[in-house]
Amino acid sequence: MSREPQQLKMDFGGGNPFADTLRAARFMLVVEQNVPAADQALPSAVALGRALVERAADEELVAAISLTDRLRHPATHDPVAFAEELTKDNRLPVMLTIAGQGSTPDRVLALAARAKSAGIRNFCSVTGDGAKDHPSVRNPRVAAAYPAGYLDGVDTARLLRRHDRSFCIGAAVNPFKYNLADQYLQYYKMIRKLESGADFLITHAGWDMKKLQELQWFLRMRDLGHGVLARVRLLNPEDVAELDSCICPGIYVPREFTASLQRECTVNASQFLSAQLRRIGLQVAGCRLLGYSGVVLAGIRNPGVLDMVLKEINRALPEHTTYHAWLEAWNDFHGGLQFSPAPSPFYAFQGLLTPEHATYDPAVCHPTTVAFAPPVLSDRIGAIALPLLLSAKTPESVRSASRFLLRRRDTTPPERLRRCWYLDNSPCPKRLTLGPCGGSGPRGTCEFGQGPCFFHRIFALAAARHELDQLEEGIDG
Numbered sequence: 001m002s003r004e005p006q007q008l009k010m011d012f013g014g015g016n017p018f019a020d021t022l023r024a025a026r027f028m029l030v031v032e033q034n035v036p037a038a039d040q041a042l043p044s045a046v047a048l049g050r051a052l053v054e055r056a057a058d059e060e061l062v063a064a065i066s067l068t069d070r071l072r073h074p075a076t077h078d079p080v081a082f083a084e085e086l087t088k089d090n091r092l093p094v095m096l097t098i099a100g101q102g103s104t105p106d107r108v109l110a111l112a113a114r115a116k117s118a119g120i121r122n123f124c125s126v127t128g129d130g131a132k133d134h135p136s137v138r139n140p141r142v143a144a145a146y147p148a149g150y151l152d153g154v155d156t157a158r159l160l161r162r163h164d165r166s167f168c169i170g171a172a173v174n175p176f177k178y179n180l181a182d183q184y185l186q187y188y189k190m191i192r193k194l195e196s197g198a199d200f201l202i203t204h205a206g207w208d209m210k211k212l213q214e215l216q217w218f219l220r221m222r223d224l225g226h227g228v229l230a231r232v233r234l235l236n237p238e239d240v241a242e243l244d245s246c247i248c249p250g251i252y253v254p255r256e257f258t259a260s261l262q263r264e265c266t267v268n269a270s271q272f273l274s275a276q277l278r279r280i281g282l283q284v285a286g287c288r289l290l291g292y293s294g295v296v297l298a299g300i301r302n303p304g305v306l307d308m309v310l311k312e313i314n315r316a317l318p319e320h321t322t323y324h325a326w327l328e329a330w331n332d333f334h335g336g337l338q339f340s341p342a343p344s345p346f347y348a349f350q351g352l353l354t355p356e357h358a359t360y361d362p363a364v365c366h367p368t369t370v371a372f373a374p375p376v377l378s379d380r381i382g383a384i385a386l387p388l389l390l391s392a393k394t395p396e397s398v399r400s401a402s403r404f405l406l407r408r409r410d411t412t413p414p415e416r417l418r419r420c421w422y423l424d425n426s427p428c429p430k431r432l433t434l435g436p437c438g439g440s441g442p443r444g445t446c447e448f449g450q451g452p453c454f455f456h457r458i459f460a461l462a463a464a465r466h467e468l469d470q471l472e473e474g475i476d477g
């Protein structure tokens, strides 16, 4: 028998309509907007934003406005002031995304305090995309786009929780990963975020509904009842014109889907829009049937398009009320199109998105078994020897004789070393220690394109030592 997921462990002190909707498990829509870049004229951005928010507020299903901070630009207008401008005299609460690019604990706490004074109580913590002009590992002398580095989403969630226990805090997870290490690293880090202070999850954007079902099955397998919002993105003709295989880090589009979008685009603008509307309506209906708490609507740039999207969703939801009917409609619309951008994609379960399995049942929904890649010998030796060498009991003479093995690690903070299984984390351009960002490519390549994601080495060590559970431990304090 499938166990019922746990009840949401939330105590938001009441009076927070977004949190109330999440807790009541009422399916919701959240409309996403970006805080404008610092060099963009503010009055026109506010006017457009207010028009969008006003249209969103007319729709009963819309429960919040999501404002992304530093999503596309290293410097943006003040997110709290922008939020206040947008939602003046409006019923909709704001969910403020705090991105880790160039962020510090002081910045997070200062933003949290100002947001709280402005009545904002919902947040989402993300590590953030890499800067385009980030110094490469091979050429570290190039000036860093973010001198403060990247604050991990785990840290942001932890700091927000410590700041105010009544905050409703979301954390990002990217289920659109296509190899074993990347996918499980995402899931373990997701649990770490929940253990460190997050209340709910928001997925990256993507179109592979098999992956959205996989995440729901994984949560049920682990008996985690937290609410999850799926981020669903409306594609615009400009997105498709520039499309190669990647819309932005972590959002990869398979060649076949790109070709299909380009065909839709070449007919005419209104047919392109109607195909995107139909797709988004089907996707939102599918998310509801797969068990999502709601969707975050991204990529909508004007109130007229928002109006059409909301009307399409209102048409699609009552039309698709059973998993089987929805699955048939989804497959019919796409004609068997595969959404995985990798040739031999990894899915964590067998039988995903088939008519036989509408929901997770442990008796028949089996995890996929794939052999783990073993750690390289030097990492294995380092993970055993370094804790001993760095111990206070080790005589200095032994340490001196082991300079080669220690390299820079005798000056690295012990906590960082322990988190990284005694590996030097400088191969990670974002210098993360708590788990990967969501930006790796379909084959596990780092978002910056310099070899495999660093965390594959940590995954290999943890798997070889049967200590994978350590990758999901919460961070205190």
Ligand code: SF4
Pocket (backbone or CB within 6 Å): 427, 428, 429, 430, 431, 432, 435, 436, 437, 438, 439, 440, 445, 446, 447, 448, 452, 453, 454, 455
């Ligand atoms: S090494 Fe991994 S975690 Fe670090 S930036 Fe690259 S993809 Fe992200």
